Amino acid sequence: MSTLAILTAAGSGTRLGRDLPKALVQVDGVPLVLHAARRLAASGVVDELVVTAPPGATAGVRDLLAADPLVGLPLEVVDGGATRQASVAAGLAHAGADVDVVLVHDAARPFAPAALVRRVVAAVRAGHPAVVPGLPVVDTIKTVSRGEHQTAGAHASEAATAAVEPVTGTPERAVLRAVQTPQGFDRDLLVRAHAAGAARAGADHLAATDDAGLVEALGERVVVVAGDEAAMKITTERDMHLAALYAGRVA
Template structure:
């Protein structure tokens, strides 16, 4: 079951602090972030700022858009032209270690304009399609009950991508400008910013991710994150 709360996910409590506070502190503790721009649901900017608490770097909060892509574009607009590296991070990955943040930034500054952290995929992955000629039976959630396997990719070449993703500012601005027409609808919007860079035909590189940077989507994820915090 996905998280069901009457507040934005970024404000959900994990180990006594909102997710956004954990994520912001990790960025600050990395020592490589000078400005943090948080995109908030319209009308909740003050609430989001208060949730972050004291922070040893400049903080701005802006209204986000109707999609993740539109929200990133709104935050990106606050990055000054002289900025060399822009990081895009999800509050839903609140336990991302500062060392991972530094690793991404270092890779961008070493000459890789677009960098994402990723972990090797350990499960066998199947690409599927509707079963040709058969009636499509669907579950209560709307997913097909039976599908046909069309391919088993070599998992040694697959990576599960995390955040923060890092980019040279000019490249990310160009990628968002080219992909702006996709930002208005969730089914068209990019699921990550690296996808917008790939659409330009530009290379994206991967650095080692971290298991602690898990994304909190379900109640089980929240329980795992709480246990990880207790172990720390």
């Protein structure tokens, strides 16, 4: 039996403000998707890799990864879908018959260290069919009711008129976790979760933001293992500067 890693790299990266897909943006002269693939390979527990690429970039991403000696895994690059969920489903369709564990990882988290990858796979193989890495939340979190507006008076200035979101609760911080990738799954469970949630995959406002959410929707148990600060998500230019601190770390 073997472990497949699906590396999602099809996002546009609009919020990053670049004129190319996020996965192809470089840190220290190396595209994010290659940083991520190198760390998956360095874990020693990934047997094959499927990458979902941006429209029109499939051949370029394949050439980039296939030529890199630090990747060195059996590799397929396929077109990504309209949403992250659709992209993962496209990658999952290319899983070989001998695959029993599937990792789903985001190229937007290119510096997730090899030790984190091993930790997730070990937990799945220890009998936990759905595993996500997560970090304790350090901020106080509020739940809110969205969409209410409050006006400070008939002649209020624009600055005094603001959208407000009434607080509805304060979750106990000790039980909150900020979830990362790679997430690991028993292959049959992940296939079943994607099949059950397929109707959500076509639109951003409906699609699952992570695969664990699809598993949870089935009523199945998901467990958390310790995450890693290096597995931060790159979304804005500020994140790019912070990510450079982790570029040299692999293990």
